[in-house]
Amino acid sequence: MTADYIIHHWYVDFSSGTLLHQLSGEERRLGEYQLKLLLVLAENAGKTLSRDELTALVWERRVIGLNSLPNAIHALRAALEDDGKQQRIIKTVPRKGYILEAEYCQRVSSTNAYELAKIPALDGDAPLTSEDGVEASEPESAPPSESLAVSAPDTTPFQPPTRRFWYWLVPAQSVLLLGFIIWLFVLPMLAPVTKVTERDAGVYSNIRLLELNRQHEQNFACEDLHNQLRTAFYPLNQLLKNQQVKMDAIFFGSCTSLNYTLTLKNSCDHTQLAMNILNWRTNAALLTALIYRETERKLNEMENCVN
Known part of the structure; x- marks a missing residue:
């Protein structure tokens, strides 16, 4: 182990x-x-x-x-x-x-x-220690001559609980029911919906481009990504085809950054790489070189399953 x-x-x-x-x-x-x-x-x-x-x-x-x-x-x-x-x-x-x-x-x-x-919990039986780590001694017991005060037992007769408890039970149940309804019906409507759409289907034999769409968020990548990375995807597709590897590339882009995740799979191994590329639309050559280099690096780390 x-x-x-x-x-x-x-x-x-x-x-x-x-x-x-x-x-x-x-x-x-x-x-x-x-x-x-x-x-x-x-x-x-x-x-x-x-x-x-x-x-x-x-x-x-x-x-x-x-x-x-x-x-x-x-x-x-x-x-x-x-x-x-x-x-x-x-x-x-x-x-x-x-x-x-x-x-x-x-x-x-x-x-x-x-x-x-984890953060250690307080132990009531653990010995007290000083700041220097020395165990603190228990306080000395009182001398026998000093008597200890003993409180008298409580002789108040037992009284059953009043009916006020029932006055609060119904409102509490109403609040719990309302919270359950909000959790069951309202929150799912407010949660963002994520959808994955395949782009450029059929263009590459071993590459699948998947665009990530989130509700209330605009994706700026689908219009420019294929044009900028075309010079990288064609040679990468041939390289993947030669090594019998399939690649899924999932992307979501804003004005300033591109979230790009690639997954490589063959018959005996798989690997994944996630990147957040800033200012990705300013220089197509640098973006192409980065995508090709990192994809090739992850491909070289995989186990070769070609007979």
Whole structure:
């Protein structure tokens, strides 16, 4: 069973790929290879691992791009709130590789490990401690000569509850019924409706373009995206066809940003990449190069299933 770790106040649950902050309770998720990279670094905390060692341990026999490891390191630093310039937790050792500082890494057992990541609850039986961490002693008991005051028992006769309870029962039930009706009928009408529409159907054999439409939001991508990315989609389609890979590209664009998510699938593997591209309409050449480069990088990370 894979051990769990606490790294810089983040509890890492490798079974679910989840990071849980010990103080705020915030949850974050990591990708498959980012999680494997963090596990390798944690198991070798305090030891410098070369690029070749990390590539072999994390990606094994897969063919990856030159930027796959640096991009994964950058993602881990962002998830662990590690400053990329100071590099307190994950350090880059020039010409040698990377190291996870042991002082920020704590191995924990699987027993109650998830509760360990949460904010500790107050325990009434726990000993009091001073600011210096020294256990505070219990107050000394009173001398035998000092008598303790004992309160007399309450002799007030029991009185049954008044009927005022029934006066509030009907209004309370009415409020609950009204809230249930609002939750059942009104809220679904106010919730935004999301619709997915396929664009340029039949143009590409291995690429499917899906436009995301949200109620009350205008999509600016459908008019310009195909024209700007045509020079990238045609060679990408041929590359995907040669490697027997299908791609779904889901997009939603505003005036200033483009949300673009691609999913690659073949008979034995699949991968996904989500991007938020700012000022995407200003330079078609840069947009085309970015989409082609990142798609090719994710394609190279997939397992080759071609016979």
